[in-house]
Amino acid sequence: MTDAIIQFRNVSKHFGPLKVLDEVDLDIHKGEVVVLIGPSGSGKSTLLRCINGWEQITGGDLIINGMSVLGGNKVLREIRQEAGMVFQQFNLFPQMTALQNVAFGPQEVRGLSRKEARDLARELLAKVGLAEKADHEPSELSGGQQQRVAIARALAIKPKVMLFDEPTSALDPELKQEVLNVMRTLAAEGMTMVVVTHEMGFAKQVGTRLIFMEHGKIAVDGHPREVIDTPPNDRMKDFLQHV
Amino acid sequence: MEVNWLIIWDFIPQLMKGAQVTVHITVVGLLGGVVLGAIAGLMRAYGNTVINAIAFVYIEVIRGTPIVVQVMFLYFALPVLASIRIDPMTTAVLAIVINAGAYIAEIVRGAVLSISKGLTEAGLAIGLPRWKVIRYIVGPLAFRRLIPPLGNQFIVSLKDTSLFIVIGVGELTRTGQEIMAANFRAVENWTAVAVMYLIMTGVLSLMLRMIEKRMRIL
Numbered sequence: 001m002t003d004a005i006i007q008f009r010n011v012s013k014h015f016g017p018l019k020v021l022d023e024v025d026l027d028i029h030k031g032e033v034v035v036l037i038g039p040s041g042s043g044k045s046t047l048l049r050c051i052n053g054w055e056q057i058t059g060g061d062l063i064i065n066g067m068s069v070l071g072g073n074k075v076l077r078e079i080r081q082e083a084g085m086v087f088q089q090f091n092l093f094p095q096m097t098a099l100q101n102v103a104f105g106p107q108e109v110r111g112l113s114r115k116e117a118r119d120l121a122r123e124l125l126a127k128v129g130l131a132e133k134a135d136h137e138p139s140e141l142s143g144g145q146q147q148r149v150a151i152a153r154a155l156a157i158k159p160k161v162m163l164f165d166e167p168t169s170a171l172d173p174e175l176k177q178e179v180l181n182v183m184r185t186l187a188a189e190g191m192t193m194v195v196v197t198h199e200m201g202f203a204k205q206v207g208t209r210l211i212f213m214e215h216g217k218i219a220v221d222g223h224p225r226e227v228i229d230t231p232p233n234d235r236m237k238d239f240l241q242h243v
Numbered sequence: 244m245e246v247n248w249l250i251i252w253d254f255i256p257q258l259m260k261g262a263q264v265t266v267h268i269t270v271v272g273l274l275g276g277v278v279l280g281a282i283a284g285l286m287r288a289y290g291n292t293v294i295n296a297i298a299f300v301y302i303e304v305i306r307g308t309p310i311v312v313q314v315m316f317l318y319f320a321l322p323v324l325a326s327i328r329i330d331p332m333t334t335a336v337l338a339i340v341i342n343a344g345a346y347i348a349e350i351v352r353g354a355v356l357s358i359s360k361g362l363t364e365a366g367l368a369i370g371l372p373r374w375k376v377i378r379y380i381v382g383p384l385a386f387r388r389l390i391p392p393l394g395n396q397f398i399v400s401l402k403d404t405s406l407f408i409v410i411g412v413g414e415l416t417r418t419g420q421e422i423m424a425a426n427f428r429a430v431e432n433w434t435a436v437a438v439m440y441l442i443m444t445g446v447l448s449l450m451l452r453m454i455e456k457r458m459r460i461l
Contacts, residue, residue, distance in 0.1 A: 089359075091365035157369050
């Protein structure tokens with residue numbers, strides 16, 4: 001059909017009587033950097049969280065790299081290996097060093113040997129600029145550093161897509177940039193990314209596509225620079241003035 | 244009768260035998276209690292509605308009834324109901340297993356639920372199966388938080404063994420009472436018994452504090 005790596009087919013999500021996603025159709029292709037924005041409650045985080053099954057869709061179908069999120073636990077686990085996730089709250093394993101955090105996934109999930117996993121982890125920590133922090137525990141790292149380790153941890157299982165759920169929202173302004181820089185590098189390498197964020201600078205510079213969500217529907221879908229500079233509707237214009 | 248502390252030496256060997264029985268019931272009972280408690284606690288934390296309800300009923304029934312009543316039930320009612328006859332010692336151990344298990348279940352559930360949900364999500368997000376998330380991520384973290392309340396329960400259970408006097412198990416308190424009946428040395432006897440309990444709980448506290456020190460609570 002298409003070469004879309006993520007395909008939303010008429011996807012709905014209800015929380016009880018509340019409709020959070022309303023028959024969403026969306027194709028995301030390889031190499032796209034999709035930035036999701038919208039007021040709180042618009043469904044942007046839910047949209048992201050449906051992709052690797054944190055939220056179960058209640059209508060339609062959602063296909064990731066050829067696998068449906070409705071395929072049961074085993075398929076879901078495979079989807080999660082293809083779609084790495086970075087959380088707002090970092091969620092590093094506190095009992096492990098930075099290196100162990102990154103090496104754990106490849107060793108336990110991908111079946112790499114201990115040495116292979118550690119080598120890969122070192123390589124990825126170097127990539128996010130934290131080679132010298134390998135043996136530090138999360139509590140010894142700043143928020144920005146923790147989030148960069150979390151990105152390395154997600155990359156370690158070699159996902160085809162990276163999902164970011166407000167990756168810089170919990171960070172002080174001066175720490176946001178180091179995380180955004182890592183994301184920039186990833187985008188430049190051609191990683192497919194879906195990012196929920198309020199960083200309009202990042203959206204304009206790095207995003208290849210911007211989606212503005214409202215009431216569980218995609219209200220605007222366009223090129224970031226164009227739609228941010230000249231918002232096609234008043235709600236989005238209003239929203240952008242408040243970010 | 245004048246208080247004569249030296250007389251304690253005469254019945255110390257007998258008390259030591261009673262203390263041995265107390266330690267035996269406590270250790271075996273708590274081993275079983277930890278296993279049962281871990282299972283029931285995990286059932287509460289991770290089980291579906293049915294599994295959860297089974298563990299819930301067990302915990303509430305045990306927590307809601309006195310341990311003496313539980314012992315009486317095991318020793319006197321069970322033979323009538325199910326024609327299962329068990330000797331006093333087995334009854335005592337079983338009572339500690341069942342009683343401590345219920346409290347330990349709540350300790351385990353609390354420790355597991357105190358670990359941030361985000362860590363479970365992060366583990367699942369890298370494609371780990373749930374059992375590996377519990378085994379390698381949530382488990383080790385919860386275990387550290389388990390130690391202080393678990394120590395508390397160990398001490399309570401150790402002291403609860405004194406209640407088995409009601410079914411005639413020859414543990415420390417019962418031994419004390421036997422000696423008391425023979426020589427009427429109330430002050431010396433009950434002081435000695437109390438000190439022996441203090442030594443046992445003291446050793447237990449010390450061990451737990453050492454474990455706690457070795458493990459940082461995260």
